[in-house]
Amino acid sequence: MPFDREIFYIEEIKLAESLELTQQGLDEIVDFLQASTDESIRLKEWLHFVVQNYVTKQQPIRIFSREGALAIASYLDLRGDATQISLKRVIALLDKYSVNQIDAKIRRALYENTSSLVSRNKRHWLNREDVVRIFITTSSRLEQAFRDIQRSDFPMRMNIDFEDYDGMRFFSLSGLEKLSIELSLKLRSEERRAYCKRVSEVAPPVLEFLAIAPSPEPKQIEQAMNFAKNRDQKTCQVTGVVRDKYNQRIELVGHHLYDKNAYHFLSADPDNILTIDKRLHEDFHQWNGGTQKTCTIDDFIDYVEWRYPDKHELIxxxxxxxxVLMFKLAQVQRTLPESRD
Structure with a gap:
């Protein structure tokens, strides 16, 4: 059974560091709390943590939920001098994770909804449809935000923050920032306000990167896929099946862990390509919602955990x-100049 990454996301090494414990020390506490007969402190699998995989059967690597991390911190404070030091440390860690989760959602929305991205007059522009999807809102709500901004003391400026081009409205990075602020102040949901507020921070470097990132030629992508197949010894990295003279009917393909269209800048990177059986490849895309739906490595990990839960080493x-791939993205984006808008 795959675990919900929206619920279980706190890595045990990060939790241990936050609590100033060794991983072994954290394991001992978790094992004790899991075995406790006291319901007020007992930790439960699938509520407080999930086992991601095992180094050995006696050494589980756990991923904790917010409730699990808080329960451990509360126990440590109860056992100690009751100054709530552990609880404060965990709350700070949770706040950091919360921002990271929001930023990851925004980056994915940007990668998948920037087909209209163009550069004109030294500015980057996105059409209204892409902006609606990036903010995960509706056209009517975005239009309301635009009207409210235009009635404010700092309205959007034509040809600077927005423009009407070829019968369609476009927004620049500075226009995106104004929409971000407006929505973060006016939306009812605290979660939605937090998301929209972070757009103004996350979007500029990503859009700058996407505007200049090269799109590899089909020949370069094919070369990278062939390289990956040779690197993987022409073996399906999930099932272990090999294409050789005895298994000619086996067809292997190079699967892009981050979709080659939405994440075109990674399409010719061998680190982003995994050799798998074609039938498995088709099964994954069907499971994920079809070949037209964008996929990421998170989706593939969920698929493997569901279909092949015993493949601990592969996971x-x-x-x-x-x-590795997220580090590459971060490295490239850090080399970009400040936004020109």
């Missing part, structure tokens, strides 16, 4: 690949 490898 760990995928998590390591995820870190």
């Amino acid at each position: 760990l490898t995928l998590h390591n690949k995820q870190r």
Whole structure:
């Protein structure tokens, strides 16, 4: 059964560092609380934590929920001098995770909804439809935000913050920032306000990057896929099936962990390509909602955890690949100049 990454997201190494414990020390506390007969402190799997995988059967690697992290901190404070130091540390960690989760959602929305991105007059522009999807709102709500801004002391400026081009409205980075502020102040949901507020921080470097990131040629993508197949010894990295003279009917494909269209800048990167059986590839895309739906490595990890829950080593490898690819993104974006808008 795959776990919900919206609920279980706190890595045990980060939780241990926050509580100033070793991982072994945290394991001992969790094992004690899990075995406790006292319902007020007992930790439960699938409520407070899930086991991501095992190093050995006796050494689970856990991912904690917010409730699990708070329960452990509360126990440590109860056992100590009751100054709530552990609780304060965990709350600070949760706040950091919360921002990171929001930022990750925004980046994904940007990668998947920037087909209209163009550069004109030294500014980057997105059409209204893409902006609606990035803010996860409706056209009518975005239009209301625009009208409210225009009635304010700091309205959007034509050809600077917005423009009507070829019968369609476009917004620049500065226009996106004004919409971000307006929605973060006016929306009813605290969660939605927090999301919209972060758009103004996350969007500029991502859009700057997307505007200049090269799109590899089909030949370069094909070369990268062939390289990945040779690197993987022409073996499906999930099932272990090999294409050789005895298994000619096996067809292997290079699966892009981050969709090659939405994440075009990674399409010719061998680190983003995994060799798998074509039938498995088709099954994954069907499970994920069809070939037209954008996928990421998170989706593939969920799929493997659901279909092949005993593939602990593969799941760990995928998590390591995820870190490598996100690090590459972060490195590229940090080299970008400040927004010109």
